Amino acid sequence: MSSSGKPLPSTTLPRLPIMTFGEPWPDLNDGLTYRDLIPPPHAGLTVIEYYSKKYKNSAPVQGWLQRIKNKQIKVDGAVITDPNTILRAGSELVYHRLPWKEPHAPYLLEVLFEDNDLIALNKPSGLQVLPGGLFQQRTVLSQLEWRTNKGTSSCKQPHAVPVHRLGRGTSGVLLCAKTKLAKSCLAAYFADGTSAVGNESCNNARFNSTRKISKFYRALVSGIIHQDQVVIDQPIGLVKYPGVAKGLYVASASGKPALSKVSILERNVKNSSTLVQVEIQSGRPHQIRIHLSFIGHPLLGDPLYVAGGQPSCFDPEFIDEGFAQDGGYQRPENPVPGDCGYHLHAHQLFLAHPTTHEPIKIVAPLPSILATEEECRG
Numbered sequence: 001m002s003s004s005g006k007p008l009p010s011t012t013l014p015r016l017p018i019m020t021f022g023e024p025w026p027d028l029n030d031g032l033t034y035r036d037l038i039p040p041p042h043a044g045l046t047v048i049e050y051y052s053k054k055y056k057n058s059a060p061v062q063g064w065l066q067r068i069k070n071k072q073i074k075v076d077g078a079v080i081t082d083p084n085t086i087l088r089a090g091s092e093l094v095y096h097r098l099p100w101k102e103p104h105a106p107y108l109l110e111v112l113f114e115d116n117d118l119i120a121l122n123k124p125s126g127l128q129v130l131p132g133g134l135f136q137q138r139t140v141l142s143q144l145e146w147r148t149n150k151g152t153s154s155c156k157q158p159h160a161v162p163v164h165r166l167g168r169g170t171s172g173v174l175l176c177a178k179t180k181l182a183k184s185c186l187a188a189y190f191a192d193g194t195s196a197v198g199n200e201s202c203n204n205a206r207f208n209s210t211r212k213i214s215k216f217y218r219a220l221v222s223g224i225i226h227q228d229q230v231v232i233d234q235p236i237g238l239v240k241y242p243g244v245a246k247g248l249y250v251a252s253a254s255g256k257p258a259l260s261k262v263s264i265l266e267r268n269v270k271n272s273s274t275l276v277q278v279e280i281q282s283g284r285p286h287q288i289r290i291h292l293s294f295i296g297h298p299l300l301g302d303p304l305y306v307a308g309g310q311p312s313c314f315d316p317e318f319i320d321e322g323f324a325q326d327g328g329y330q331r332p333e334n335p336v337p338g339d340c341g342y343h344l345h346a347h348q349l350f351l352a353h354p355t356t357h358e359p360i361k362i363v364a365p366l367p368s369i370l371a372t373e374e375e376c377r378g
Helices: 047-054 061-069 140-149 180-199 203-208 287-294 373-377
Strands: 019-021 032-037 073-075 092-097 109-114 118-123 171-177 213-222 229-232 236-241 244-251 260-268 273-280 344-352 359-363
Touching: 047 061, 047 073, 047 092, 109 359, 118 140, 140 171, 171 180, 171 359, 180 213, 180 344, 213 287, 229 287, 244 287, 260 287, 273 287
Parallel strands: 171 344
Antiparallel strands: 019 109, 032 092, 073 092, 109 118, 118 171, 213 273, 213 344, 229 260, 236 244, 260 273, 344 359
């Protein structure tokens, strides 16, 4: 970025014939295997005490008892069925989560740019970037791994990895590194942008600071935003939330600094909606969804965040002790961050190439619902 806040002159990549890749998902995933070596402080605990304390976010006590009953846990190579088996220091615990059918997810990925260091993808809405929750296989990461190892021997080769995240319901530019050098360099770009938010006191100064990576999103929000431009610096923090093991990100005065610059593109009075462009410098999880809802304009169709940057359903005292067939928590009835339905697209990304330092502009074509009338005519 230049000192004026505008992107540096960049090489706009020509629109090449669409290149896609992706393998259809297997009906069932491979399950998961977790290994633990028992440290001396945990010696003397029973198996059920160990799992129910250390992995309480994975399953309730009754769920862990079910897993033991299902013969899914081994101690030093032997299946155990007694939950009160005493653990010794140095013992190896192995828990195998049974294979399951993951929810529907698209699998084709469009390549927007690729060289020896980078690959930029157009991620479809509905596809998770990294493993988590119910999605352990149906992710962008799995497709990148399969693409690299397709047709090779059983020995896995190094594959590209995403260097930032997009929400499952968010589409658009996803940047991935193909080398360790590119990964560390790009990670530093993103970290520098986020840290700068906390180090500056003036919002405009923060956006005018020189940056090596800039991201611009399109979003459709509910209601009419009357200002032509809004800068939002509401901090974002975590609260306990049913169905989200590590907590839910919300607008919170005690949270971490976050900064979004919203520019209005079109207002649709008839439908009571506003089409906006959002530039973010920090990269807090679900930042755009939280910030726009915080100012009273949640993303149209967002099932989770409502005005104020808070979840639509929230009872911090509620604890669901029910469990699924494999012992884990059931899918919560309340909305969770991975639920789709909103319209958010990572449209443009400007960066300095991590090895050549050449300015590059990567563009993911807009969904029609996020294009202006003029763009639709053009």
